Amino acid sequence: MGVRALIEERGAAFEGYTFGFLDDMAKREIRRAILKGVAIPGHQVPFGSREMPIARGWGTGGLQITLACVGADDTIKVIDQGDDASVNAVNLRRLIAKTTGARETLTTGDATLIQTRHRIPEERMTAGQMLILQVPIPEPLRHVERSVAAARAMHAEADYARMWLALYEDVVRNGEVTAGAGYPVMVNHRFVMAPSPIPRWDIPKLDQAETLFLFGAGREKRIYAVPPYTDVKPLEFEDYPFSIEGFPGMSCRRCGATDSYLVTSPQADGSTLSVCSDASYCDDVLGGRKVVNQW
Amino acid sequence: MVAPLLRVRDLNKIYSGKGHRIVACEDVSFDVYPGEVLGIVGESGSGKSTVLQCLFQDVIPTSGSAFLTSFHGGERNMWDADRRERRELRTHRMSMVYQNPRQGLNLMVTAGGNVAERLLAADWRRVSDIRAKASDYLVRTEVPIERMDDFPAFFSGGMQQRVQIAKALANNPELVLLDELTTGLDVSVQAGVLDLVRDIQSRYGVTAIVVSHDLGVIRLLADRTLVMKDGHVVESGLTDQILEDPQHPYTQLLVNCVTN
Ligand SMILES: Nc1ncnc2c1ncn2[C@@H]1O[C@H](COP(=O)(O)OP(=O)(O)O)[C@@H](O)[C@H]1O
Ligand SMILES: [Mg+2]
Numbered sequence: 001m002g003v004r005a006l007i008e009e010r011g012a013a014f015e016g017y018t019f020g021f022l023d024d025m026a027k028r029e030i031r032r033a034i035l036k037g038v039a040i041p042g043h044q045v046p047f048g049s050r051e052m053p054i055a056r057g058w059g060t061g062g063l064q065i066t067l068a069c070v071g072a073d074d075t076i077k078v079i080d081q082g083d084d085a086s087v088n089a090v091n092l093r094r095l096i097a098k099t100t101g102a103r104e105t106l107t108t109g110d111a112t113l114i115q116t117r118h119r120i121p122e123e124r125m126t127a128g129q130m131l132i133l134q135v136p137i138p139e140p141l142r143h144v145e146r147s148v149a150a151a152r153a154m155h156a157e158a159d160y161a162r163m164w165l166a167l168y169e170d171v172v173r174n175g176e177v178t179a180g181a182g183y184p185v186m187v188n189h190r191f192v193m194a195p196s197p198i199p200r201w202d203i204p205k206l207d208q209a210e211t212l213f214l215f216g217a218g219r220e221k222r223i224y225a226v227p228p229y230t231d232v233k234p235l236e237f238e239d240y241p242f243s244i245e246g247f248p249g250m251s252c253r254r255c256g257a258t259d260s261y262l263v264t265s266p267q268a269d270g271s272t273l274s275v276c277s278d279a280s281y282c283d284d285v286l287g288g289r290k291v292v293n294q295w
Numbered sequence: 296m297v298a299p300l301l302r303v304r305d306l307n308k309i310y311s312g313k314g315h316r317i318v319a320c321e322d323v324s325f326d327v328y329p330g331e332v333l334g335i336v337g338e339s340g341s342g343k344s345t346v347l348q349c350l351f352q353d354v355i356p357t358s359g360s361a362f363l364t365s366f367h368g369g370e371r372n373m374w375d376a377d378r379r380e381r382r383e384l385r386t387h388r389m390s391m392v393y394q395n396p397r398q399g400l401n402l403m404v405t406a407g408g409n410v411a412e413r414l415l416a417a418d419w420r421r422v423s424d425i426r427a428k429a430s431d432y433l434v435r436t437e438v439p440i441e442r443m444d445d446f447p448a449f450f451s452g453g454m455q456q457r458v459q460i461a462k463a464l465a466n467n468p469e470l471v472l473l474d475e476l477t478t479g480l481d482v483s484v485q486a487g488v489l490d491l492v493r494d495i496q497s498r499y500g501v502t503a504i505v506v507s508h509d510l511g512v513i514r515l516l517a518d519r520t521l522v523m524k525d526g527h528v529v530e531s532g533l534t535d536q537i538l539e540d541p542q543h544p545y546t547q548l549l550v551n552c553v554t555n
């Protein structure tokens with residue numbers, strides 16, 4: 001559906017906007033950065049991040065990728081920490097749909113294109129689907145090397161001794177690698193990458209997936225990618241292997257699932273409530289729909 | 296005849312800026328043989344540190360060549376190394392002990408971690424092995440093992456220098472560079488650190504270049520010695536010979552200062 005038809009159908013709110021909000025040159029530049037990212041898995045590609053009608057830090061990087069990729073017959077889903085109903089997720093989804101005519105969905109399996117913050121869906125995504133992750137800090141070496149130029153040189157030379165040293169110090173001080181959200185990974189045996197603040201639970205999903213993963217950092221002006229069927233391994237010591245969060249003896253209070261990532265929140269009466277972080281998955285289990293959650 | 300481990304030829308380093316041109320060292324040539332300790336002695340500003348910084352590639356020489364036997368079979372000028380090779384030279388083949396431990400150590404990282412960094416750079420990936428090896432080096436340099444997981448920021452100068460030496464030994468580099476090892480230390484701990492280096496050298500046969508303005512340090516550690524003045528090597532030979540029979544007037548002056 002063209003913009004003209006959209007305007008006719010949905011009113012004047014879109015007058016003056018091009019299809020997908022961004023102008024053609026901007027989209028072309030973003031797509032070029034995406035192609036570079038796909039060609040060099042895990043490598044951060046600079047791009048000219050645009051001003052968006054939402055504040056930086058609220059998913060502008062992911063949004064720009066989405067708008068550069070989405071077509072009128074795509075079906076889009078937006079997740080904010082697993083939840084499709086947060087104000088931010090609703091706003092983003094509405095913006096994307098209204099400027100493109102793309103269909104909206106809350107169901108992982110129905111989406112062709114999913115933009116997300118902090119989670120990878122429980123339901124296994126398949127070939128032809130695309131997951132776009134919003135990234136606050138794209139540089140995994142940020143906390144071991146402050147200089148951007150020096151960090152880039154370290155990536156260029158695959159010099160990750162300082163990163164490993166930080167993990168060693170963590171083990172010495174805490175008895176384990178404590179990194180929770182955004183656990184550093186090695187992509188295609190070449191680049192250390194920040195997977196965005198997803199829980200450890202989601203890290204194994206990146207490895208040899210059928211889906212294309214795109215990462216966008218708007219404030220930091222970086223795009224990177226993990227193409228389908230790419231090796232993605234968490235950094236780990238042989239004697240301190242990586243492990244995901246466990247929820248022993250716990251289940252989702254809402255749907256009863258024991259095989260999903262749970263979030264626990266304190267209740268007014270002093271007890272705690274644990275439910276699926278992925279609302280779509282929770283609905284599926286509740287509705288008795290069978291979905292594959294083994295990535 | 297044993298082949299030299301390192302051959303340095305016509306090393307020049309000129310610092311030039313607006314209206315000034317400082318020749319830090321000029322036409323410096325020497326060989327280092329496996330297992331020996333080469334001393335470089337001379338007054339402050341004579342270009343000794345510059346020679347070490349060029350070898351460790353902290354600074355880029357203006358001209359000259361250096362051939363390390365293990366680097367492209369000694370056929371390729373070390374100073375033509377690309378970035379990756381340069382890093383390899385710095386983490387696997389050579390190490391440097393700086394006059395100021397702050398330059399050689401990361402004070403925000405534990406003593407063991409400082410040593411571990413060179414092992415991690417060499418792809419060690421078992422924490423237990425890394426710790427065993429790091430503590431082995433720390434024992435060699437007489438750092439109490441219970442301080443392994445403490446931060447060197449809180450160590451004495453002498454202890455920091457011992458950690459730096461432990462780090463420099465990690466990975467068994469072919470060549471260790473030591474710049475004014477004891478200059479910043481209290482006189483009371485200088486002797487201990489010198490004894491330690493001498494002991495390590497004789498026990499493990501480390502090849503080293505020791506730089507000092509103090510002929511006393513050189514006398515204690517070096518088999519052969521270069522005497523530098525104003526960026527030039529003015530005399531070289533066996534340390535004992537230089538001490539007994541100095542040829543150059545500047546060397547004679549230095550020797551007189553020590554023996555008197
Ligand atoms: N970064 C620099 N910029 C300008 N001049 C320098 C620099 N480093 C050293 N020099 C000069 O080069 C000369 C040799 O210095 P250096 O090698 O440090 O001598 P030494 O170690 O024998 O005391 C000195 O005159 C010094 O001032
Ligand atoms: Mg000096």
